[in-house]
Amino acid sequence: MSIQEEMPKAYEPGKVEQKWYDFWLEKNYFRAEIDPDKEPFVIILPLFNVTGELHLGHVLVVTLQDIMTRWHRMKGESALWLPGTDHAGIAAQVVVERLLAKEGLDRHQMGREKFTERMYQWAEKCQQTIAEQHHRLGSSCDWSREYFTLDEGPSRAVRTVFVNLYNKGLIYRGERIINWCPRCATALSDLEVEHKELTGHLWYVRYPLAEGNGFITVATTRPETILGDTAVAVNPKDKRFKTMIGKKVVLPAVNREIPIVADEAVDPAFGTGAVKITPAHDPVDFEVSQRQGLSLINILNPDATMNENAGPYTGLDRYACREAIVADLEKDGLLVKIEPYGHSVGHCDRCQTVVEPIASEQWFVKIKPLAEPAIDAVVDGRITIVPSHFTKVYLNWMENIRDWCISRQLWWGHQIPVWYCQDCAELTVAVNEPETCQHCDSANIEQDPDVLDTWFSSALVTHSTLGWPGDTDDLRYFYPTAVMETAYDILFFWVARMIMMGLEDTGDVPFRTVYLHGLIRDERGVKMSKVRGNVLDPIDTLEEYGTDALRFAVIVGTSAGIDSKLSPDKLEAGRNFANKLWNATRFVVRSIEMGQTGTEIQRDLLPTEDRWILSRLNRTVSSVGKLLEDFQFAEAQRQIYEFLWRDFCDWYIELAKVRLRPDAAESPSPMSVLIHVLETSLRLLHPFMPFVTEELWQNLKERLPSGWQTSESVMVAAYPQPDETAVDPESERVMEAMIEIIHSIRNARAQHKVESTRWIEAQVYGGKLTSAIASYSQAIQTLARVRPVTFLEKRREASAGEDVLVLVLKETEVVIPRESMANLEAERKRLQKDIEQTQAAVARLEARLKDKAFLTKAPVVVVDKERQKLMEGKARLEKLRQESI
Numbered sequence: 001m002s003i004q005e006e007m008p009k010a011y012e013p014g015k016v017e018q019k020w021y022d023f024w025l026e027k028n029y030f031r032a033e034i035d036p037d038k039e040p041f042v043i044i045l046p047l048f049n050v051t052g053e054l055h056l057g058h059v060l061v062v063t064l065q066d067i068m069t070r071w072h073r074m075k076g077e078s079a080l081w082l083p084g085t086d087h088a089g090i091a092a093q094v095v096v097e098r099l100l101a102k103e104g105l106d107r108h109q110m111g112r113e114k115f116t117e118r119m120y121q122w123a124e125k126c127q128q129t130i131a132e133q134h135h136r137l138g139s140s141c142d143w144s145r146e147y148f149t150l151d152e153g154p155s156r157a158v159r160t161v162f163v164n165l166y167n168k169g170l171i172y173r174g175e176r177i178i179n180w181c182p183r184c185a186t187a188l189s190d191l192e193v194e195h196k197e198l199t200g201h202l203w204y205v206r207y208p209l210a211e212g213n214g215f216i217t218v219a220t221t222r223p224e225t226i227l228g229d230t231a232v233a234v235n236p237k238d239k240r241f242k243t244m245i246g247k248k249v250v251l252p253a254v255n256r257e258i259p260i261v262a263d264e265a266v267d268p269a270f271g272t273g274a275v276k277i278t279p280a281h282d283p284v285d286f287e288v289s290q291r292q293g294l295s296l297i298n299i300l301n302p303d304a305t306m307n308e309n310a311g312p313y314t315g316l317d318r319y320a321c322r323e324a325i326v327a328d329l330e331k332d333g334l335l336v337k338i339e340p341y342g343h344s345v346g347h348c349d350r351c352q353t354v355v356e357p358i359a360s361e362q363w364f365v366k367i368k369p370l371a372e373p374a375i376d377a378v379v380d381g382r383i384t385i386v387p388s389h390f391t392k393v394y395l396n397w398m399e400n401i402r403d404w405c406i407s408r409q410l411w412w413g414h415q416i417p418v419w420y421c422q423d424c425a426e427l428t429v430a431v432n433e434p435e436t437c438q439h440c441d442s443a444n445i446e447q448d449p450d451v452l453d454t455w456f457s458s459a460l461v462t463h464s465t466l467g468w469p470g471d472t473d474d475l476r477y478f479y480p481t482a483v484m485e486t487a488y489d490i491l492f493f494w495v496a497r498m499i500m501m502g503l504e505d506t507g508d509v510p511f512r513t514v515y516l517h518g519l520i521r522d523e524r525g526v527k528m529s530k531v532r533g534n535v536l537d538p539i540d541t542l543e544e545y546g547t548d549a550l551r552f553a554v555i556v557g558t559s560a561g562i563d564s565k566l567s568p569d570k571l572e573a574g575r576n577f578a579n580k581l582w583n584a585t586r587f588v589v590r591s592i593e594m595g596q597t598g599t600e601i602q603r604d605l606l607p608t609e610d611r612w613i614l615s616r617l618n619r620t621v622s623s624v625g626k627l628l629e630d631f632q633f634a635e636a637q638r639q640i641y642e643f644l645w646r647d648f649c650d651w652y653i654e655l656a657k658v659r660l661r662p663d664a665a666e667s668p669s670p671m672s673v674l675i676h677v678l679e680t681s682l683r684l685l686h687p688f689m690p691f692v693t694e695e696l697w698q699n700l701k702e703r704l705p706s707g708w709q710t711s712e713s714v715m716v717a718a719y720p721q722p723d724e725t726a727v728d729p730e731s732e733r734v735m736e737a738m739i740e741i742i743h744s745i746r747n748a749r750a751q752h753k754v755e756s757t758r759w760i761e762a763q764v765y766g767g768k769l770t771s772a773i774a775s776y777s778q779a780i781q782t783l784a785r786v787r788p789v790t791f792l793e794k795r796r797e798a799s800a801g802e803d804v805l806v807l808v809l810k811e812t813e814v815v816i817p818r819e820s821m822a823n824l825e826a827e828r829k830r831l832q833k834d835i836e837q838t839q840a841a842v843a844r845l846e847a848r849l850k851d852k853a854f855l856t857k858a859p860v861v862v863v864d865k866e867r868q869k870l871m872e873g874k875a876r877l878e879k880l881r882q883e884s885i
């Protein structure tokens with residue numbers, strides 16, 4: 001790839017990003033090859049949901065993973081970053097259903113086949129968009145291995161796992177309380193329910209005893225569920241109800257008799273101490289019913305209207321039923337009181353509809369036997385979680401994990417590989433579609449219409465995407481993967497399940513490190529959301545600032561597991577950084593073009609600043625390497641930034657400019673060091689800001705003097721390794737002192753509002769460093785604009801009445817006469833006034849010396865004195881006039 005003849009004045013990201021991405025693709029650099037001589041490094045891209053748009057959370061994911069992948073690739077490993085998309089089950093189906101609704105269609109009218117076709121079309125479009133967005137962000141994913149969870153490979157893995165777990169007794173079908181979304185008409189797992197604190201009411205209702213005149217009062221937040229009650233329960237130790245246990249009450253509204261039972265689970269302090277038991281619509285009541293042998297009465301249709309068990313209320317919506325039943329209770333004198341009551345209400349994570357707990361026949365994974373090895377893997381350190389405090393969260397969740405409801409009443413997803421026989425009623429559970437019943441050979445079989453929870457297939461991607469259940473080369477070389485990098489909010493949804501399934505299917509952990517990043521919030525710390533209107537569109541942002549600036553900005557201030565804020569300041573800083581590097585490279589490139597050449601770097605012979613910049617470079621390289629090992633991306637980026645911005649651009653290049661001047665004193669050319677530091681730094685920064693570094697590196701490479709060994713692209717060049725012998729504390733000491741001196745003079749100038757063009761005076765006491773610093777007098781003069789600068793042998797003691805500013809620094813001291821910093825404008829005014837006064841005085845003297853009366857009457861001595869005064873006045877005037885020019 002050839003470079004323009006001359007480097008443009010400014011960096012224009014829009015002109016180079018696409019060019020380099022295409023170049024990388026064309027060279028096949030993203031493709032990870034199986035190479036036994038290399039260490040594999042694998043990251044599976046967290047599945048991007050085919051639900052549409054890219055947001056800043058994705059930008060952070062892509063940037064973090066790209067940094068890791070590019071870094072490992074440059075370290076010489078076979079780095080595989082495996083991209084893919086998830087079919088996203090319910091989330092995707094809800095989106096497409098909404099689109100269809102706009103066209104006046106619904107999935108039931110269309111039928112399963114047509115609907116699935118629409119889903120595929122839509123998913124394909126989204127995948128294209130996602131891939132394009134990745135290109136824009138510079139993702140170095142191995143697109144040749146891209147997967148989709150509904151592809152044949154991953155689908156086969158899903159069916160295989162289902163069959164294996166079923167055969168082991170770890171998948172079962174049973175009636176349990178599940179979360180039901182009436183809008184989506186499907187079961188949800190506990191994790192798909194969002195709990196919100198709402199203020200509702202607590203209704204106190206009297207249930208009359210079947211015999212005699214007594215009552216028992218219960219409290220409920222959902223009066224309509226009275227229709228599904230099959231008992232009233234009290235705590236066996238509660239003395240208030242001792243005589244009531246075993247009696248019967250008549251259920252209001254439907255006049256059904258139900259027993260009063262004693263159960264330990266009842267909290268005597270809640271409500272009245274007696275609670276209604278609705279086993280079909282409450283998980284705790286369901287457990288009570290299992291212990292007490294109570295029946296289940298489901299009162300809801302799938303759309304949350306009341307079913308035939310609701311008697312007179314059949315057909316009403318759940319909330320209309322609530323109103324009707326409360327009115328009836330009041331009429332019958334059974335409503336004791338209503339209290340406001342704050343409680344947590346479950347909402348569908350996807351459509352925000354209030355979910356109903358419903359007892360329902362579903363498929364479940366018996367999770368405890370899978371959780372135990374997954375707990376061990378983290379406890380014994382085969383898997384490390386970063387940040388470590390999430391380990392406790394993980395273990396706590398895993399120890400209290402409940403069976404996982406995996407069936408969904410959806411059409412989009414992996415259909416459950418279970419066939420029901422119409423003749424013998426047995427199940428056939430198989431990886432490949434069977435033609436007949438395994439038990440009676442009947443062809444009269446029908447597949448379960450439900451699909452699996454989308455997280456079931458997501459849990460397998462660390463191995464299903466590498467060819468499992470086949471024994472493939474990819475699986476043998478790339479599994480287990482290295483790092484699972486994802487947002488902390490899907491630790492349970494996804495990470496925990498991958499660990500369980502990975503161990504179960506392969507016997508080995510799916511990854512060695514879990515890195516959990518935080519969420520990106522706006523500059524005030526508010527979570528970004530479309531509703532709040534504080535969303536920054538990544539594509540607009542990268543068009544405005546450039547991709548590298550966006551990548552830079554999302555990394556600033558991130559740390560594992562902690563949310564970070566994105567402000568325009570950070571984006572500006574990223575853009576300015578790219579421009580700063582552009583200018584620095586342009587300076588080096590132009591110097592080469594102007595015939596400046598360097599000699600071989602012989603460290604012992606180099607001037608102090610050369611040894612200093614090499615020392616700083618190596619310290620930075622060493623530190624960045626350690627930080628990256630430690631997943632401290634923001635700090636690594638900050639140190640590279642500090643080094644390049646301050647040490648290299650602000651100091652070293654400025655000093656080099658002094659040396660490259662035609663009138664510079666005899667000193668070795670800084671060119672070799674300039675080129676070496678710049679070239680190394682571009683490699684160091686490349687994983688963070690890939691586009692600008694490639695553009696600059698290629699520009700530099702084109703003009704390198706012969707003898708420089710480089711590769712074809714910075715992305716396949718070697719990542720810098722520290723050279724400990726380059727660390728030079730003495731040169732650092734001198735340069736830090738020098739920088740401090742210049743800084744302090746600049747600060748003093750700023751504080752005293754000295755015009756930037758004005759030269760001031762300064763005296764420097766350098767202590768033990770005097771001779772080293774004195775050799776920089778020209779640089780100090782140029783960079784601090786001081787003339788003259790003098791070096792003191794001894795610490796200066798200001799004498800009385802002397803107006804000087806003394807700056808006491810770490811090892812040195814700077815003395816500036818205040819006079820030399822005086823404000824020029826004020827001085828000009830003062831001078832002007834002085835001139836006017838002197839002029840007036842001169843005029844007066846001239847007039848007097850022309851006055852004949854004065855000349856004749858006054859004594860000669862007086863006249864001579866006046867003449868003397870006039871001469872002095874004229875001389876002073878002349879001097880003042882010269883000063884004012």
Ligand SMILES: [Zn+2]
Pocket residue numbers: 181182183184185348349350351352353
């Ligand atoms: Zn829903």
Ligand SMILES: [Zn+2]
Pocket residue numbers: 421422423424425426437438439440441442
């Ligand atoms: Zn059969």
